[in-house]
Amino acid sequence: MRELAEAADVSPSQLRYWERKGYIQSEQTQENSSHKYQLATLFQVMGIKYYLDEGYTLPVAVAKEDERRNQMKDFQRFIVDRVFDLEATKEGTRIDLGPLAENPKKSVEAIVKEDDHVELRLFDTK
Structure with missing residues (x-):
């Protein structure tokens, strides 16, 4: 969690809160073990932070990042298919x-x- 927080320039407490709210997910092998995040989560967190820095509320920032990620999936599909x-x-x-x-x-x-x-x-x- 610390590494993700540093890489995305957010605090660990923000990450814990976002995870409790269901905005991001981590993998834990055991209770109270360290959180492991996928690379995609780093980009998701960076996107959420970008929108927060632009002045959006957390729910709107998450929604905007979700929309951006869906658009990127569509763009990837376009590249693969076309x-x-x-x-x-x-x-x-x-x-x-x-x-x-x-x-x-x-x-x-x-x-x-x-x-x-x-x-x-x-x-x-x-």
């Missing part, structure tokens, strides 16, 4: 996002240019 190929080109990194649902003869690609600008393009599927 990135068909990555390739370095003269223009930048080409990301093949696959065919359009309503027109499978057309596919979408994203070109990430050196200036971090992203262009989306349609191309004919082979």
Whole structure:
């Protein structure tokens, strides 16, 4: 718990309170043994602290962090399902996002240019 508190810049008493309220979870092998946290919990605690520092109440900060985590899960699902190929080109990194649902003869690609600008393009599927 101490390591998590230090890494996330919160107090151990905050962590205990958040755990009692059910906002975060730890694993304990025995009663009164040290709390063990998953890496994801560190990011969750850091997110909650961020929203608290922005002036939100604890329940709102937890809700906002939950929403952010759900959005990240959706984004991960998008990456897993839709990135068909990555390739370095003269223009930048080409990301093949696959065919359009309503027109499978057309596919979408994203070109990430050196200036971090992203262009989306349609191309004919082979």
